[in-house]
Amino acid sequence: MDLLWAAGINGEGSSVVAFSFVENVVANQDLSDVFIVYTSKSTLSSKLASLTVSTIDSLSSRNVYLLRLPKACRMYPIHFLIKCFLPVNIWFKRCVVFDDFPFRICSRQLLYFHQPNLIFGYSVLWRIKRLAFKMLKPKSLTFNFQTCHIKDSFVRAFGECKFLLLLHQI
Amino acid sequence: MAYNLFYPASLLPHKNHRLLRDPELLGYFFQNEIKVFLTIDSNQFLSEPGGSLVCLGRLDRDACISFLRQSDGLLFLSEFESLGLPLIEAASARKPVISFDLPYSRELLGDSPYYIQHDFRGDNPICCALTNFLSDQPTPRQSALVRDALPISTVWSCFLNAI
Numbered sequence: 295m296d297l298l299w300a301a302g303i304n305g306e307g308s309s310v311v312a313f314s315f316v317e318n319v320v321a322n323q324d325l326s327d328v329f330i331v332y333t334s335k336s337t338l339s340s341k342l343a344s345l346t347v348s349t350i351d352s353l354s355s356r357n358v359y360l361l362r363l364p365k366a367c368r369m370y371p372i373h374f375l376i377k378c379f380l381p382v383n384i385w386f387k388r389c390v391v392f393d394d395f396p397f398r399i400c401s402r403q404l405l406y407f408h409q410p411n412l413i414f415g416y417s418v419l420w421r422i423k424r425l426a427f428k429m430l431k432p433k434s435l436t437f438n439f440q441t442c443h444i445k446d447s448f449v450r451a452f453g454e455c456k457f458l459l460l461l462h463q464i
Numbered sequence: 465m466a467y468n469l470f471y472p473a474s475l476l477p478h479k480n481h482r483l484l485r486d487p488e489l490l491g492y493f494f495q496n497e498i499k500v501f502l503t504i505d506s507n508q509f510l511s512e513p514g515g516s517l518v519c520l521g522r523l524d525r526d527a528c529i530s531f532l533r534q535s536d537g538l539l540f541l542s543e544f545e546s547l548g549l550p551l552i553e554a555a556s557a558r559k560p561v562i563s564f565d566l567p568y569s570r571e572l573l574g575d576s577p578y579y580i581q582h583d584f585r586g587d588n589p590i591c592c593a594l595t596n597f598l599s600d601q602p603t604p605r606q607s608a609l610v611r612d613a614l615p616i617s618t619v620w621s622c623f624l625n626a627i
Contacts, residue, residue, distance in 0.1 A: 296624060306474070307549045310525050318616040325620070388627045402627045408546040414478065436626050438619075440547045443567035458626055461611050462619040464549065 295327045297386040300338055301363050302373045302393025308408055309337035312392040314464050316342065319358060320349060326356040329386065335365045370423070377430050394423065395430050404436045404458075410444065413451045428452065465601070466497040469562070470535040472528045472550050473542060475504045480541040483590065490514055492591045496598060500539055501531065533557050537597065537604065540569070541580075541590075548572060552609065560604040562593050574610040 298319065300312040312332075319328045332338050339362060350360065366372055377395045382403075389403045394412060396405045411420050412427055437457040439445040445459055473479040483489070484500060493500065493516035502509065506519040523531065528550070532538060537560040538550055545568040554561045555573060563569045565579035580593040597604055 306525065307547070310549060314616050315620060318620055322617055388624055390623050390627075404623050404627045410544045410546045411478070414544045417477075438623065441568060441571050443571050444546045458622060460619050460622060461547075461613045462616050463613045464552065
């Protein structure tokens with residue numbers, strides 16, 4: 295089973311992106327074995343509320359599951375601890391992460407990078423988050439960037455990495 | 465003629481809402497009957513006497529797209545973006561864009577926006593870009609995407625194949 299992790303996001307732009315992927319997994323009958331994680335009272339959860347009950351009921355036959363975690367999991371310290379210690383490899387073959395931090399213990403993982411503050415943010419808070427990001431980033435991590443300029447800026451800030459450069463419809 | 469510009473962005477430092485408080489720019493808005501609609505709460509950003517800045521509060525994406533379609537153009541003052549979703553939405557709605565000449569806007573929209581030059585000396589650079597926009601009325605340049613966007617299902621498959 296694959297994991298789609300979107301528990302840490304709450305911004306409008308990132309929620310639109312994550313929702314378009316969740317919607318694709320939910321609507322595409324050819325996709326199966328996906329575990330989707332998000333948090334309650336988030337922008338994404340309000341978008342997911344638009345999915346009908348019958349649609350959600352039909353997901354289990356394709357082995358597609360939605361898990362809503364408490365809002366507290368979105369708080370950075372808790373979120374950081376989850377990303378630090380949760381061994382997602384035990385339960386999931388591959389993992390696609392849509393929020394800011396990758397899982398430290400996960401070898402087959404893709405991080406959808408869409409937080410420019412991790413590169414450009416100059417406040418103390420963003421400097422701390424940048425440090426946390428560096429601590430969590432496993433060597434095997436693959437990134438997806440939507441644009442060349444953000445990929446280049448990322449490489450300047452964090453060094454070379456494995457990446458995809460895909461702009462998609464939203 | 466009055467013009468309505470739309471700036472959909474949260475009140476974050478890099479979104480540069482503070483630039484809209486410049487007295488020269490506010491005077492320019494007033495003189496040219498330009499209203500700028502912002503997606504922030506009025507208690508976050510106190511209204512100014514001329515009434516050129518209008519706070520709509522937070523809007524969801526559908527409401528943003530609908531508002532953009534009714535407006536005369538997108539004003540986008542962000543300092544940095546990973547993508548810049550409103551630029552893509554403006555291109556789909558074939559609306560003119562007034563934004564900073566920065567890598568994120570260049571990569572998505574090429575030469576189509578009315579660019580605000582960062583290093584411009586003299587008048588307020590936003591006023592200069594707006595003057596170009598106003599001089600092209602009633603047929604301003606529409607923005608257009610210069611990169612193709614892939615279907616989500618294709619991208620999801622690429623993700624899984626890459627890891």
